[in-house]
Amino acid sequence: MASELVERYFRKETLPNIWCPGCSNGIVTTAIVRAIDNLGLDQNKVCIVSGIGCSARASGYLDFNTLHTTHGRAIAFATGIKFANPDLTVIVITGDGDNAAIGGNHFIHACRRNIDLTVVMYNNHIYGMTGGQHSPTTPRFDRATTAPYGNIDRYFDICKLAIGAGATYVARGTAYHVQQLTKLIERGISHKGFSFIEALSICPTYYGRKNKKGTPADMLKWLKDHAVDIKQGSKMDPEEFHDKFIIGELLNIDEPEFVEEYQKILNNLKVNYK
Amino acid sequence: MSSIEIRLSGSGGQGLILAGIILAEAAILDGKNSVQSQSYGPEARGGSSKAEIIISDEYITYPKVLKPDILLTLAPSAYLWYKNDMKENGIIIIDESIIPNDEDAQKVIRLPIIKTAQEVIGRAFVANIISLGVIAELTNVVTKESLERAVLNRVPPGTEEINKRALTEGYNLVKMRGSEIWQKQMI
Amino acid sequence: MMPTVLMQGNEAVVEGAINAGLKFYAGYPITPSTEIAELCAEKLPFVGGKFIQMEDEIASMAAVIGASLTGLKAMTATSGPGFSLKQENIGFAAMAEIPCVIVDVQRMGPSTGMPTSPAQGDVMQSRWGTHGDHPIIVLSPSSVKEAYYITIQAFNLSEKYRTPVILLMDEVIGHLREAVNLDEYKDVEIFERPMPQDKENYLPYQYIENGVAPLAPFGKGFRFHVTGLAHNEKGLPTNDPKVTEKLIKRLIGKIENNKKDIVMFEEKDTEGGDILLISFGSSARACEAAMQELKKEGIKVGLFKPITIWPFPDKKLREIYPRFKKVFVVEMNTGQLYYEVDRIIKGNTYVGKINKFNGEFFTPFDIVEKIKESF
Numbered sequence: 001m002a003s004e005l006v007e008r009y010f011r012k013e014t015l016p017n018i019w020c021p022g023c024s025n026g027i028v029t030t031a032i033v034r035a036i037d038n039l040g041l042d043q044n045k046v047c048i049v050s051g052i053g054c055s056a057r058a059s060g061y062l063d064f065n066t067l068h069t070t071h072g073r074a075i076a077f078a079t080g081i082k083f084a085n086p087d088l089t090v091i092v093i094t095g096d097g098d099n100a101a102i103g104g105n106h107f108i109h110a111c112r113r114n115i116d117l118t119v120v121m122y123n124n125h126i127y128g129m130t131g132g133q134h135s136p137t138t139p140r141f142d143r144a145t146t147a148p149y150g151n152i153d154r155y156f157d158i159c160k161l162a163i164g165a166g167a168t169y170v171a172r173g174t175a176y177h178v179q180q181l182t183k184l185i186e187r188g189i190s191h192k193g194f195s196f197i198e199a200l201s202i203c204p205t206y207y208g209r210k211n212k213k214g215t216p217a218d219m220l221k222w223l224k225d226h227a228v229d230i231k232q233g234s235k236m237d238p239e240e241f242h243d244k245f246i247i248g249e250l251l252n253i254d255e256p257e258f259v260e261e262y263q264k265i266l267n268n269l270k271v272n273y274k
Numbered sequence: 275m276s277s278i279e280i281r282l283s284g285s286g287g288q289g290l291i292l293a294g295i296i297l298a299e300a301a302i303l304d305g306k307n308s309v310q311s312q313s314y315g316p317e318a319r320g321g322s323s324k325a326e327i328i329i330s331d332e333y334i335t336y337p338k339v340l341k342p343d344i345l346l347t348l349a350p351s352a353y354l355w356y357k358n359d360m361k362e363n364g365i366i367i368i369d370e371s372i373i374p375n376d377e378d379a380q381k382v383i384r385l386p387i388i389k390t391a392q393e394v395i396g397r398a399f400v401a402n403i404i405s406l407g408v409i410a411e412l413t414n415v416v417t418k419e420s421l422e423r424a425v426l427n428r429v430p431p432g433t434e435e436i437n438k439r440a441l442t443e444g445y446n447l448v449k450m451r452g453s454e455i456w457q458k459q460m461i
Numbered sequence: 462m463m464p465t466v467l468m469q470g471n472e473a474v475v476e477g478a479i480n481a482g483l484k485f486y487a488g489y490p491i492t493p494s495t496e497i498a499e500l501c502a503e504k505l506p507f508v509g510g511k512f513i514q515m516e517d518e519i520a521s522m523a524a525v526i527g528a529s530l531t532g533l534k535a536m537t538a539t540s541g542p543g544f545s546l547k548q549e550n551i552g553f554a555a556m557a558e559i560p561c562v563i564v565d566v567q568r569m570g571p572s573t574g575m576p577t578s579p580a581q582g583d584v585m586q587s588r589w590g591t592h593g594d595h596p597i598i599v600l601s602p603s604s605v606k607e608a609y610y611i612t613i614q615a616f617n618l619s620e621k622y623r624t625p626v627i628l629l630m631d632e633v634i635g636h637l638r639e640a641v642n643l644d645e646y647k648d649v650e651i652f653e654r655p656m657p658q659d660k661e662n663y664l665p666y667q668y669i670e671n672g673v674a675p676l677a678p679f680g681k682g683f684r685f686h687v688t689g690l691a692h693n694e695k696g697l698p699t700n701d702p703k704v705t706e707k708l709i710k711r712l713i714g715k716i717e718n719n720k721k722d723i724v725m726f727e728e729k730d731t732e733g734g735d736i737l738l739i740s741f742g743s744s745a746r747a748c749e750a751a752m753q754e755l756k757k758e759g760i761k762v763g764l765f766k767p768i769t770i771w772p773f774p775d776k777k778l779r780e781i782y783p784r785f786k787k788v789f790v791v792e793m794n795t796g797q798l799y800y801e802v803d804r805i806i807k808g809n810t811y812v813g814k815i816n817k818f819n820g821e822f823f824t825p826f827d828i829v830e831k832i833k834e835s836f
Contacts, residue, residue, distance in 0.1 A: 011686070014697055044682045049527075060686055060698055065679040067530065068688035068698075069523065070553050076520035080527025080535075081679060083511055084485050088531070088680050106523075109516035262511065269506050295638060299467045302640045310467065310638040313577070336750035336825055337637050337743075 002030065009033045009043070014061050019054060020128075022204040022216030024175035028122050029058045031178055031199070032091065035185035047090045049078040051098035054129050054203075055122035058093045072103030075110045078117050086259045089189060092119040097127045100136040100158050107158075111165035111194050115258040118188045118195040121158060124203035132206030143210045162196040163251050169195035170251040175202060176223040177247060184249065193257045200227075200245070277330040278415050279339040282405065283356055284348035286323040289402035294325025296424045297406060301329040303420035309337045322352055329415055344413060346405050347372070348388060357382075367408060369401075383412075383455055385447045391440065400440035403429075407444015412455065418445070465642040470634040471496035471538075473605045473641065474564055475504060477612030478536050481651055484510040485535040487524035489517055489543060492576045493632045494566035497538035518543035522550035526559045530687065532654065532678030534616055538564035541583060542573065544590065551625050552591030553689045555712070558623035558666070558673060560654065562615045565627060566635040567742075569820040578820030579632035581742055584797035587627045588771045594709060596716040598622070598723060599771040601629040603745040605639040610646055611725075611768060617652040618723060622715055623673040629770060631793070633743035633822050657683065664694040668711060671718040716772060725768035726777055733784035734761025736832055738815075739802055740791035741767055743822060748791050750825035755832060762832070770798065775805045782810055787835060791815040791828060 006012070010033075019025045036046060046064040050056035052071035059066040065088070069077045074092045082090045099107050099121045110117060126144060127133040134144035136156035143150060162170045169191040173181030181199055188195035202208065202219040213219050228236065230248035280297065282290040291312045298310035312325045326339040341361040347353045348369045357366060357378060368374065370386040385408060391401040403425060410421050422441060429437045448455060468476070474497055475483075486501035488494075502512045511528075515521040518539055525535040539547060544565045554561050567583045569575035583590075587599045598618050602608040612628060619626040655675040657663055665685045667674035677683035690698040691705040699705060716723065730752065731737070740748045745766045752762045765781055767774050782788055788810055790799040796814045803812050815831045817823050 011697070013695075044684060045680055047679055060688065063684055065530075065684055066686045067527070067679075068686065068690065069526075070549050070689060073519060073523045073550065076515065076523035077527040079513070079515070079520070080485070080487060080524030080529075081531055083513055083524070084528035084533045084535075085531040085678075085680055105516055106520050109520070262513075266506050295467065298638060298640070302465050302467055306640075308467065308640050311633070311636060334639075335753065336746055337633070337639070338822055338824075340824060340826075 005030065005033050005037060009037070009063055010061055011063050017061055018057055020205045022202070023054070024124070024201040024220070025055055025058065025122060027175045027178060028055075028120065028181065028199045028201055029061070029093075031182040032093070032120055032185055033062065034182045035189060038182070038186055039189060041089055041189075045088055047078070047081055047088050048093060049074045049081065049090060050093040051095070051103060052129070053095040053098045053127070054124070055093055055095040056098060072098055072101070073106060074098065075103060075106040075117065075119060079110060079113075079115055082115055082117055083259055083262070086116070086263075090117050091189065092117055094119060094121050096121060096123045096125060096137040096158070097135045100156050100161075108161065108165040111162050111167040111196070113258040114166060114168050114193045114255050116192055116194070118185070118191075118197070120185060120188075120197045120199055122199050122201045123158070124201040124207060126203050126207040128203050128206055132210060138207075142207075144207075145210070159196070159198050159250055166194070166255070167196045168193035168251070168253050168255045171196070171249045172198045172200065172245070172247050174200040174223040174227055174247060176220045177227065180247065187249065187252070191252065193255060276332070277328060277334070278344070279342045279361070280327040280329070280344040280346075280409070280415065281339050281342040281356060282325045282327075282346050283352035284323060285352075286321045288323070288348050289399060290323055290348070290405070291325045292428065293402040293406050294327050296421070296428050297409070297416060298327050298329070299427065300416040300420040300424035301327075303423055304417055306331060307334055309334050311338060322349070322355070324352070344409060344415070346409060348401060348405070365413065367405075367412070385451070387444075387447070390443050390447060394443055395436060395440055397436055400436060403437045403440035404444040404447070407441040408448055411445040411448035463642060463644045463647070465640050467638050468605050468641050469496065469638045470602075470605045470608045470630065470636060471566065472500055473609040474538070474612045474628065474630070475500040476643070477609040478562070478616065479504060479508055479510075481613040481616035482534045482653070483536055483616070484508070484533040485525065485528035486510070486537065487513045487515050487521040487528070487535070488537050489515055489521050489539070491518075491540045491543045493568055493635050494538040494540050494564060494630075496635075497564060497566075518546035519550060522547040522563070525561050526550060526554050526557075529559050529561050530679050534560070534620070536562040536564065538566065540566050540568045540576075541570045544583060544586065548586075548590040552593060552595055554625040555591065555595040555597060556689050557687045558676070558712070559625075559687070560619040560623055560676070561625050562612070562619055563625060563627050564630060566630040566632060568632050569818075575820040577632070579743065579793060579822050580818065580820070581631055581744060581793040582797070582818070583629065584770060584792070584794065587629050594713060596624055596712050597627065597771055598624060598716060598769065599627040599629050600725070600768055601742045601770050602634060602768065603742050603766065604634065605637060606641045606643075607768070608634060609641070609643060610649065613646070613649055613651065614725070617650070620652045620654045622719070622723075623676055624716065629742070631742045637743075665696050666692060666694045666708070668694060668707060670711070671714045673715055720772050720774075720776070723769060724772060724774045724777070726774045727766040727768065728777075728781065729764040729766075730761070731763040731765060731781045731784065734763055735786050736760065736762045737782055737785035737788045738762060738764045738791055738828070739767070739778070739788060739798070740764065741770060741798065744791050744793055747823035747825050747828055751828035751832070754825055754829050760832065773801045773805070778802065778805050782806055785810065787811045787813060789813045789815050789832065789835075791823070793817050793823065
């Protein structure tokens, strides 16, 4: 099955990819491709837009209409594509540095507009491409090359940010829970409006080594052991929950979508025009 | 007529930039060439504002007013600011509310433009259109037919009648004071 | 027959853009360019176009590039501070060869400067604002009528050479209203983006000496990659020095070696004389008025007005300047285009500067005075 996906949706001349051994970016990227395949989308009508960073390199490997943009700006480019041609399915691949730091402004305003994009944020808690600097999602007191004595910044919960800013579909999955992640992405793509899926990932090379997290397998196991499905999470007491995180669909509501709202204005004007 | 330079100045919100646009459009309707520009402070209302118009039979190279042939001003600060830029024999028209210096009193034309807007028309905002009526009656830089068309093209729907009356009141302000104004222009 | 109308410079840009086929505008409010955004918001729906006010200047530039990739003619407008913010993505458009038009209505800088006052301080930024060697076309109109025509040409050149084109306006021309009749431009040719044919072997960055491959819109079955990384003919990232060098050479060459097609200028009284003035945008208008004054005093003055600021019409200047005793570059900055002129004349003739940088527009007397001082 995986090889069929590679055959159909990857640009084989670009492989092997640049990702380190043990990196989970391949898992998350495959989940996106599988979601697209499950939905039976026309390959020619899918756009993959990415920013800068390890995750953002995914766009080059994929055989769709692909756009590898500037650092932090993928959502703004994607907004232009979707608004200009609403027939296209536009998926943004981004990372925690790309989306939560340099691209934060575009992210919150795309949430607010509720424009029909699907953003998948590979969250590996570190800047990998530049060699292991702390990101907005590096846990407090963890180490990074620019936090040699421990990170003093607080952790940025981007799912909460998305909900606060007005996104209408918000979910969290992990590179360990692949089938669930695929399902969450599928539902995000099908959702009319701004969809945000956080995919918790692992970076054994930088984050893992700096913080003595063990092998890639240990890191994936950590994701397995600390993830709590939203259905069970509500039943847990805070004591039990303190070092855990919720996975699953956090929000799924219907609100007016930007491109459709603009179309309504056009329709009204045509009636009144002349 | 080779080239006539006109400056309208006052406070932001008095509608003088719109008046400048209307005057430039009236000149075009007369088959002449015209340019219009403006400057204003950062305030949306209440700051100083200035509209400049050049009307010519020929191509206008330099688009800004250097030495006005006509200065109309509705605010004291603008009067003090611009009165010394005038071309020799240029006409200065000021609102009655502005008190000119003794040395200027002889040559400036003071008219109750704002008061006419408030008391005769009952709408302060038409002071700009009354001003245009004054300029047209006094100088013939544009024809009254074109001016009226230009006013009606630009004012908000529903205010056409009021603005037409404002133009007429502007003409009348000059007509009523004809001989006095004539003397001043001779100075 | 169209009637003569009073039109503002910024409005003429919008009219020209719509005439050229503008279908997408993304922008952010900034004085003195805001009228362009406001008019696009109002008018684009009636020509099947789309308008979006983005969250910032960077996003506006990004959205314009995204929209252009779907095949729409796209534009944004800004002024100095916003122009600075857009630079990274302008570089992206240059590298990825995405057509787009960026209007910069220059105001007094640096920094926030004087937002409602004119200047021409972005001459060098329009050329070198983004990092790395890159091609760019910069056009500067000096009247409302010209703003209309030059905007159309900005779109044509952008589409033809797959490059960002900067329309370098200034506050004077942006806010000036002039009597214009657009009838003479009704037959101006509009360049439409060609559609590639072969989906199987499509090379979006095919090596064509001094040229570009046609750009397929996203969604039409070509499925190619676009990146700001150095890339091969397929658009895929490369670290190969040979491929990279070939790419950069082609990018620079497609503009440098097509100057004959790209470059526009105007000349007045350039048969020869005492002084040659070189000026552009609104400053050229002050020069014209100064020439009339100087003529009265028996001083023979010519004017060379590049409309294409970049690439600069160097060939034409080399032809004209030897006919004059002295050359003056007249611009509302401390001397920027001066450097390019000086580079071309190479000390063969005296090149002086006439500058204004206090937020006021030149008067003709400013220029007359400086010229008289030089005798």
